[in-house]
Amino acid sequence: MQKAKITVVGAGLMGHGIAQVFALAGHDVTLTDSFAGTLATAKDRILANLKDLGDDQSAVDRVTLQGDMALALREADYVVEAVLEDLPLKQALFAEIERYVRPDTILASNTSVIPITAIMQGLTRRERALGTHWWNPPFLVPLVEVIQTKWTSAAAIDFTMKLHAAAGKKPAHVKKDVPGFIGNRLQHALWREAISLVEHGICDAETVDSVIKAAFGRRLAVLGPLENADMVGTDLTLAIHQNVLGDIESRPGPSPYLEKLVADGKLGFKSGEGFRRWSPEEQAGLRAKVLAHLKTARANDESA
Numbered sequence: 001m002q003k004a005k006i007t008v009v010g011a012g013l014m015g016h017g018i019a020q021v022f023a024l025a026g027h028d029v030t031l032t033d034s035f036a037g038t039l040a041t042a043k044d045r046i047l048a049n050l051k052d053l054g055d056d057q058s059a060v061d062r063v064t065l066q067g068d069m070a071l072a073l074r075e076a077d078y079v080v081e082a083v084l085e086d087l088p089l090k091q092a093l094f095a096e097i098e099r100y101v102r103p104d105t106i107l108a109s110n111t112s113v114i115p116i117t118a119i120m121q122g123l124t125r126r127e128r129a130l131g132t133h134w135w136n137p138p139f140l141v142p143l144v145e146v147i148q149t150k151w152t153s154a155a156a157i158d159f160t161m162k163l164h165a166a167a168g169k170k171p172a173h174v175k176k177d178v179p180g181f182i183g184n185r186l187q188h189a190l191w192r193e194a195i196s197l198v199e200h201g202i203c204d205a206e207t208v209d210s211v212i213k214a215a216f217g218r219r220l221a222v223l224g225p226l227e228n229a230d231m232v233g234t235d236l237t238l239a240i241h242q243n244v245l246g247d248i249e250s251r252p253g254p255s256p257y258l259e260k261l262v263a264d265g266k267l268g269f270k271s272g273e274g275f276r277r278w279s280p281e282e283q284a285g286l287r288a289k290v291l292a293h294l295k296t297a298r299a300n301d302e303s304a
């Protein structure tokens, strides 16, 4: 992959991590943010991550901070937006971005759930616009979903897939701009059933999580559901589905159990109670466990 000029708009949690990945891959990265205080700390945050991961610390020298949007954008080959999750903000921002970039600059949004079509519909050149959905933290989770709208050109998708693969990510081409893309659709199909099991008194929240972690969760990192279905046989999968699908949660909206938790102020870690109670020590312990697991997985990927 040739060295590219990449501009990341938004230097928050996701933006600084995305900038770090592209800089480590050898690209020249310009990082911009409308809040000068956030921009000012971005290089320190990137350097701290690089140190923590044992990555080449000189990568931070390929990151340029630029508070002026026009200057940050004018030479970019590729722009990725990681500002707040707000549709009017993103629409206005892309209209502004399009004024400053070249006609062939590829434009990506890192929205979590807003349809890419809605964000990009006002652009003059919609064929160069797409979604790239990174997962947090960007430098530890390999997946980047590359979302195509009905306007996106094959060339823009091809460039973006190659750019991310060459940077060590695992890009997944999402061929239609559907809500939740691929990863969050799958994840929340599981969460819906998990909540339903608790709602209907089949088990408590801790048990749901243990069943997943102690059984198919152990295999999931190396065995996807469709590989698994082929492994056991599509005929067996069909027989199981004939028996069980009619009983699995299929309501179209959120669970009333979840709605009540929110109405009661049981917001999870931030209030100390959600599906379960969480002391500050338990919260810190779980966060540390997830981070350690992701680091080990990345180290295993690198040595494989």
Ligand SMILES: NC(=O)c1ccc[n+]([C@@H]2O[C@H](COP(=O)([O-])OP(=O)(O)OC[C@H]3O[C@@H](n4cnc5c(N)ncnc54)[C@H](O)[C@@H]3O)[C@@H](O)[C@H]2O)c1
Pocket (backbone or CB within 6 Å): 009, 010, 011, 012, 013, 014, 015, 032, 033, 034, 035, 038, 081, 082, 083, 084, 085, 086, 089, 093, 110, 111, 112, 113, 133, 134, 135, 136
């Ligand atoms: N946090 C996650 O786990 C996660 C995962 C995947 C995708 N995302 C998505 O990535 C995007 C960014 O999320 P985040 O968690 O990094 O948010 P964040 O709040 O940490 O960072 C957003 C940054 O955007 C800046 N900003 C706001 N308006 C701007 C503008 N007009 N121009 C330039 N900068 C502006 C803010 O100053 C802030 O620094 C969101 O769309 C979010 O949904 C987040």
